Amino acid sequence: MRQPPFLPAVISPSQCRGLGFMPDTPTGTNEQAIIDVLTKRSNAQRQQIAKSFKAQFGKDLTENLKSELSGNFERLMVALMYPPYRYEAKEMHDAMEGLGTKEGVIIEILASRTKSQLQEIMKAYEEDFGSTLEEDIQADTRGYVERILVCLLQGSRDDISGFVDPALALQDAQDLYAAGEKIRGTDEMKFITILTTRSATHLMRVFQEYEKIANKSIEDSIRSETHGSLEEAVLTVVKCTWNLHSYFAERLYYALKGAGTRDRKLIRNIVSRSEIDLNLIKSQFKKMYRKTLSSMIAGDTSGDYKNALLTLVGSDP
Known part of the structure; x- marks a missing residue:
């Protein structure tokens, strides 16, 4: 709460x-x-x-x-009025509408939601926009980015039993190493397949085994082996696997950090997590950045928009 x-x-x-x-x-x-x-x-x-x-x-x-x-205050208040899954469906539709695709929005939502949440988002998307989310993603993206987004949409990563097969985890780590650091070039589909079909607890064991084999983190290997939206998508899966609250804390921090505020990102993440785990995200934010989310909001926004955000965020941890 x-x-x-x-x-x-x-x-x-x-x-x-x-x-x-x-x-x-x-x-x-x-x-x-x-x-x-x-x-x-x-x-x-x-x-x-x-x-x-x-x-x-x-x-x-x-x-x-x-x-x-008007402005960001309007955007925030209207966002609050959407039922949760309809809001996320709208955010993805807006990301694909018009010239260019804001792939980061789609990656953020697909990589951080559970299978049941994704099913509800897909249902709301089709009801509201008359086409399937998968069809629109396929029409708006290409290559390996399209493949990882469609694979994420299938929601095959849910961790039901929590059981991890150590031998399979080691094999996956070896396969990832063979698909990237060990060869000239990268076998992108191997990365996509393992990262989008294994449970979170299994992948954490894979990442630990990978670091022993490669003498570097899976994140460092991804940064050296991929680029652009594919790199962002693969890294997002890894970050959400390690710690979902850290991932959203980072998203909020960089929405506020530096010149100008990435208001749409800020609004989306606060509204979408406000009834799920925002308190845990706030605690992680303070631990990671040695400042509170509310203090950064207060320093980076103004007027009714600021007051509304601070009320939503609530007291500091």
Whole structure:
């Protein structure tokens, strides 16, 4: 769970009116009321609030947010109103829409979700966009990047039993070494096959065995043997295998670090993890970077956008 605790889902007509969208609200949009109502509830509660708003005023809450707000504050509030799997489906659809494909968004989502989560995302994608996620990925990507994304989409990496066969782990490590460091060039499909079909606990044993054989980490080998989006995809699988919370802490850190904020990445990762493991990510963030996530948000954002993010993130660990 996250901090602060969720407030009750039911809100009164006056609270609904306090969102600031009604014609008889003399002061216009009440941004603080929007923050207070929407960021302190769970997603399921927000869906109930949207139904209540529609019933009381005959208006769609999400559409009102889009028309009354602007910039990153609008993007954040609208993101909160999507059911989780529909939001992630939309993020991937947006990443493939128009010229160029933002492969990093697709890699992030596919490599960090469980098989059951991916199934729900695929279902939402097809319902909302009329095509399958696999079809659109195949149409928008090429080569080994397409192959690893499609393999990730199959969700074959879930760890059910936790059992690791030491002999198979050693064989996989030897196969990875033979496919990369040992030869001139790289057998990319060997890397893709092992990384997308083995469980997380198995792969951790493989990575340990690999380092003994190669005298270097699997991450260092990947960086020397691959490049571009394929390198990003393979490294993401490895990072999510080692420590999912460290992976998201790193994503959030680099969304905030340096000149300019990568706001879409920041919003997506906070919203999508807010009811899953954001507290654990915050703790890992502080351990890795010796500063809190909230302090970086406070220093890098402003106004209602900052206030809403800080309410979502909650108190420091």
